[in-house]
Amino acid sequence: MIEASGNVIIVDGSGASQRSDYMSFKIEDGQALRR
Amino acid sequence: MKPISLTLTVILFLWKSPCGQAQGAVIQTPTFHVKGTVTDPSGAVIPKANVGFQSRKLDGALPTNDAGVYETELPLGDYTMTVQSPGFRPYRRPLFRVTTSASLTFDVTLPVAPTCDLVIVPAFPQNKAAAEKEFCLREDFFPIPSSAGVPFQLYVRYVRHKVTGDIHSYTCEKSPNEDPVFVAYNLFSLQADRVTMMKRPA
Numbered sequence: 702m703i704e705a706s707g708n709v710i711i712v713d714g715s716g717a718s719q720r721s722d723y724m725s726f727k728i729e730d731g732q733a734l735r736r
Numbered sequence: 737m738k739p740i741s742l743t744l745t746v747i748l749f750l751w752k753s754p755c756g757q758a759q760g761a762v763i764q765t766p767t768f769h770v771k772g773t774v775t776d777p778s779g780a781v782i783p784k785a786n787v788g789f790q791s792r793k794l795d796g797a798l799p800t801n802d803a804g805v806y807e808t809e810l811p812l813g814d815y816t817m818t819v820q821s822p823g824f825r826p827y828r829r830p831l832f833r834v835t836t837s838a839s840l841t842f843d844v845t846l847p848v849a850p851t852c853d854l855v856i857v858p859a860f861p862q863n864k865a866a867a868e869k870e871f872c873l874r875e876d877f878f879p880i881p882s883s884a885g886v887p888f889q890l891y892v893r894y895v896r897h898k899v900t901g902d903i904h905s906y907t908c909e910k911s912p913n914e915d916p917v918f919v920a921y922n923l924f925s926l927q928a929d930r931v932t933m934m935k936r937p938a
Binding site for chain 1: 772832833838839840841842843880882883884886888890916917919921922923924925926927928929930931932933934
């Protein structure tokens with residue numbers, strides 16, 4: 702479980718990005734699953 | 737500006753025909769496309785940065801062009817990636833797996849080289865006081881193998897690290913450089929002011 706806060710920018714392999722003040726993820730099997 | 741491109745062609749085998757004449761076969765293996773722009777923390781592009789890709793069968797590098805862009809085709813497989821340029825911290829991307837002919841984009845922001853040497857701290861340092869002593873970027877690698885046995889790692893680049901119970905907190909510094917916490921895992925990456933995770937990310 703990962704929690705990120707403050708100017709969060711996530712990028713997937715396609716280069717698409719999302720921004721938020723807070724995001725959390727479950728990390729497994731090569732994927733970061735948004736919670 | 738045309739991006740620098742590198743295409744790999746793999747000669748898979750040679751054989752002899754029934755009449756003994758040597759023949760060759762050049763087979764184009766399935767590939768994926770990867771590109772990106774290398775910038776500094778202000779967003780300025782970095783030309784001639786050295787962008788490397790490493791796998792079991794390949795260890796190659798190419799430079800970014802004048803627009804800071806790299807672009808190449810690589811055979812499908814498992815790779816790590818590095819980007820280096822004088823005056824900047826090296827960028828590392830842990831193992832990522834590409835199984836389809838996808839087009840990937842890995843844009844890279846290189847942190848400015850600070851005044852101290854890079855200190856690589858184990859994920860769970862025995863001597864936390866020593867690990868927290870210096871003001872500089874550090875890196876942690878958490879091995880998180882997949883259920884299929886792929887040796888993925890979670891990579892964290894950070895300035896400050898605190899441990900409270902099983903919770904690891906990573907924070908950035910806004911000055912003298914803009915150094916957000918950076919996390920990479922397979923094809924995913926994030927940056928943020930603060931990242932917390934369990935000791936064993938699940």
